[in-house]
Amino acid sequence: MSPRYTALVASLPATVPFVGPETAERERGAPFIARLGANENGFGPSPRVIEAMRQAAGEQWKYGDAQSHDLKQALAQKHGVSPDNIIIGEGIDGLLGYLVRLVVEPGDAVVTSEGAYPTFNYHVAGFGGVLHKVPYRDDHEDPAALMDKAREMQAKLVYLANPDNPMGTWHDAATLEAALERVPEGTLFVLDEAYVDFAPDGTAPRIDARDERVIRFRTFSKAYGLAGARVGYAIAAKGLVAAFDKVRNHFGMNRAAQIGALAALEDAAYLQDITNKVAAARDRIARIAADNGLSALPSATNFVTIDCGADGDFARRVLAETVKRGVFIRMPFVAPQDRCIRVSTGPEAELDAFARVLPEALAAARAPGQVGTGG
Structure with a gap:
């Protein structure tokens, strides 16, 4: 005997708006080396x-x-x-x-x-x-x-x-x-x-x-x-x-x-320091994107959305290959915005990991046999 759910609840799918990084770590069987997907403040609180x-x-x-x-x-x-x-x-x-x-x-x-x-x-x-x-x-x-x-x-x-x-x-x-x-x-x-x-x-x-x-x-x-x-x-x-x-x-x-x-x-002084660090990290992410032939959208947040230059299938491969290499990022879900990946700001060591992994992820996403391989 199951509970007598309301008709509305019975009609709904089991939905999780976001898959958390901990869930992704359990699925991949290893911790991430950089946590840059949840728009958290990696610099921490005051x-x-x-x-x-x-x-x-x-x-x-x-x-x-x-x-x-x-x-x-x-x-x-x-x-x-x-x-x-x-x-x-x-x-x-x-x-x-x-x-x-x-x-x-x-x-x-x-x-x-x-x-x-x-x-x-x-x-x-x-x-x-x-x-x-x-x-x-x-x-x-x-x-x-x-x-x-x-x-x-x-x-x-x-x-x-x-x-x-x-x-x-x-x-x-x-x-x-x-x-x-x-x-x-x-x-x-x-x-x-x-x-x-x-x-x-x-x-x-x-x-x-x-x-x-x-x-x-x-x-x-x-x-x-x-x-x-x-x-x-x-x-x-x-x-x-x-x-x-x-x-x-x-x-x-x-x-x-x-x-x-x-x-x-x-x-208030710590808040100002954090906003300065986030601005610097946004600039760093934009440079990493440019170094790899990609373009970063202007951002007023603590993340940067990067245009991968192709379609959503290509961006999803870039994301998957980045995550496979231990860097947690996310992407928009709906076309045409799904041509992008999204990278949260964070400490230099985590951005170093992203800079190291991104060229490998792009190369894998563009490998022969892939459809819509991007620029």
């Missing part, structure tokens, strides 16, 4: 964060503060908003799941870009929403097309990441502010800003936190180096923030993670 979490370890018998009060106050001060405009949760992924649960019923339309962040799509499918997608335009998400599709479908949600994952491209603040003015009545604009700490000045739009048309997501997983701690937050109108209390896991936030995130906010 020493102050590590020490704060170390000191917190002895009190892990306590539940975390269900209101994340101290962290919420600090974030409100950082962004110049009321604490009532901040919701904290288990990474952006967890918060996206709560948001979809709040808004999407079976059959409701949701709009995103073809090939954009798959975890959002996973949550929409899990609550019975119907995804409608628009293509990228010149390797950028297309805000105007997204809003047009949202209006056409009377969508409950329209999702856009700026800067974008998986391409690393971005729009300036004025473009996003113009897009906000085109949000259809009854549609909520979901603006994912996970990578905005790495972006040039003038990328983050000026949006009033009280604006009921939009919710903005931020994270401690990227620039702050706390991906494993799972701390994300959103900035939104007071009513929407309050609605999260109807569905969220009130004790979902790890106590040490809350303490670590608060320490991270207090170390």
Whole structure:
């Protein structure tokens, strides 16, 4: 006898939005020499964060503060908003799941870009929403097309990441502010800003936190180096923030993670150092690409998307051959963006490994007998 699943759950495939590096290591039977595929911050968190979490370890018998009060106050001060405009949760992924649960019923339309962040799509499918997608335009998400599709479908949600994952491209603040003015009545604009700490000045739009048309997501997983701690937050109108209390896991936030995130906010100098290191690593990855006859897309994130110069089949062979040699990377899933591979920034030793492996992977991908062997 199996459980009596809901009709919706019974209709869904077993889906994993991302295959983690640990899974890939088990499958290949060996650890990676370089972990450059998950857009983690390989430079790690601030020493102050590590020490704060170390000191917190002895009190892990306590539940975390269900209101994340101290962290919420600090974030409100950082962004110049009321604490009532901040919701904290288990990474952006967890918060996206709560948001979809709040808004999407079976059959409701949701709009995103073809090939954009798959975890959002996973949550929409899990609550019975119907995804409608628009293509990228010149390797950028297309805000105007997204809003047009949202209006056409009377969508409950329209999702856009700026800067974008998986391409690393971005729009300036004025473009996003113009897009906000085109949000259809009854549609909520979901603006994912996970990578905005790495972006040039003038990328983050000026949006009033009280604006009921939009919710903005931020994270401690990227620039702050706390991906494993799972701390994300959103900035939104007071009513929407309050609605999260109807569905969220009130004790979902790890106590040490809350303490670590608060320490991270207090170390602005370390954040600046990390963004400088990431910028230097992006330049290094672009040089490695050029040395191998490939071209790197401009990036405002902690990864670089590299155009392999052919089709998706060729890029998949390059990826497979790179992974086979012990360097974990990923790639976009949807054509024509799947002509690329995606490489996270990281310490010099890991980029050295990528530089050493890439020529071998390209040669293997272009070997006689391969179809669509690239430039």
